[in-house]
Amino acid sequence: GAVSVGGSDRLVDPGLAAVWGLGRVAALEVPDRWGGLVDLPEVLDVRAGARLAGVLAAGGGGEDQVAVRGSGVFGRRLVRAVPAGAVDASWNPCPSGTVLVTGGTGALGVEVARWLAGRGVPHLVLTSRRGVAPEGLVEELSGLGARVTVVACDVADREALAEVVAGVPVDVPLMGVVHAAGVVDDGLLEGLSSERLVSVMAPKVDGLVNLDVVTSGLPVEWLVVFSSLAGTVGSAGQGNYAAANACVDAWVEWRRGRGLPAVSVAWGPWAEGGMAAGGVVVERLRRGGVRPLDVEFALRVFAEAVRGGVDVTVADIDWERFVPGFASARPSRLLAELPEVAAVVPALPAGGGGPGLRDQLEGVPDGRRRQVLLDVVRAQAAAVLGHAGAQAVEPDRAFRDLGF
Template identity: 40%
Template structure:
């Protein structure tokens, strides 16, 4: 408990306590020296390279690269959909022998049949699917849609090839599993599984690399439905698009890294109002000088310190600015203060992003449904103002007392702890009497009171205050 208490106030979304160590995840750069041509590793050209998701854009990019740069001669492309005949013809003209097989890699029996008697030298698993939505909207079916091609397929490949002498076992993962991406809880989980599988294989002495890609510039089946708002959201996350040429340079670097997991993505993080970047990137991008309306104070402290009327106006501006930002608007001209959120085009993903933005600005913990709980921007700003008001309403105090009473019913304590609790309660009651009855405040001694007497006194004094 002491270790947990020591973490209070730390600005770390993820933290692991390992003995006396406190560990927070950070990304670091991997620098790989470029080998001389004679040292370049080339997979056995007489072996077959298996590529899943074989009719997809990413499969095509890596297939061309393997044939032209790795001098691969034999490719086996597996896909649930119709083979890409144009790609097959192109690879054949480049001198490769290409076999295409219709196979769902999540079907272990079908996959085993497709791999029977094939002398594999490498496996590249690019298969995947999307079904985006916030966590509350995910159903078993929506989880299954995303997990089957990624996780089941990867696991079946692992089991069916573990006794083969492979030069490489490469899983196409995603930055979503590392950085987290709004509305992709199922996709993030699937890719985190791939990352963990690569680590497990390495501990077993098997080749493995999980490549966590960012967003590719080439439109694929996974990215074809991205809207301009989606693209803006990704840009604000700091991820920049990957060209096919750059992606293959990253591929070659990653395969020489000796790592089991590599995040392959150009990153240009967007700093917040305090010059900070997401926690995961803090080693790569140290905090810049803070620039806020309150000088060295955080925006949340600044807002809380304003006079009531100034705070209301400032909060309305914060809500309008944040709404315009998540919707990709250049300014707030198209975001009137009385506009209803439902008329502005916010969906569940942008609502979560708006919640996160407002939480960062105000320092408040806000519900994911916040945008849909209030009819318009002004109403939401008013609610934020209530939450930031330093004056605590009596209803809040009574609710806290209810919570304390419930704790009394289940608390366990020894004699020393009971005495300490009694002293603290006596001190709290004296403070309340000084506020509510300044003329007749009297010191109350509860050192010898039992639990029932304490509860009676609290109920009498706190539930019927004279103010």
């Protein structure tokens, strides 16, 4: 019940989706020890059990995110979103009410607040743990015509959040919500404690659950949740963050299933900031083929989400860099239906079906084996680091000095 395959197959338990987010990171960090993810039907009858046995016996074949259902076995795919169409520049998403922005004083929250104020939203409530806005922000938003309230609130604290919502003036009722709160605490799975997992999941997941509860019965017309690319495809070193974002993606789907408004946007890094704004993080992502998003473009996508879009992942990807790093250590069918990926995959070295390294070396004269081995190591290192080719990897430099 952690995932849905669409149609009448409703998602049952969004909390379990966190396991899927964690698993996507395990596939990247420990590819030789990770089997994959299988979601079972609520009733595991003989037919479903046979299908599960078939999945396990098949050895994957690149399928490592699978849902077993009464109607068959389904593999997960990332597909191109259908453009929702441009939102008119004069459109006001909340002409007579309040919009609450959690994480509203962070880099992304500030950009969203500027956009909302510029569209004529009359009242903005910006929350953060410290409740301190960047210098000049309140004056800037007021100059655009918006009343601004900045509040210190940990969204994981339901009572504190309820107090904030109760304080919204009756003449401008709460009608829109942007959940952009979140923290990161990066580290590999082997060093991930339960405390570090909880600390990252609390503002993102507990915050959304609390928003769901405290806005019950209010005239909220739209709720947009800021999720992350890490939860969609995985991100090495971000197991807790991927788990949290996969969980909120599922919670949004579950909320819609109850007839309530909600949409999730899983962002890649924004060019002007966000939790991936640090130089080291941005450089690591860029090296792996993930480029920072243009802010104006991101805000156009945000507008489409507010107007009633579908859940999307939004990222600027250099596929020639991204795909080798994503698939070099472990085959995956997740990206198989993207045409850009199909253009890259034929150029990649053959996977497990080709000759092994021992076979390659046995077919080479003794005097050339060292060079062949060196070429293989350099090519694999280049793929992992996101370089265009083996020539970028100097053979006499230590792996750590190269960026591992």
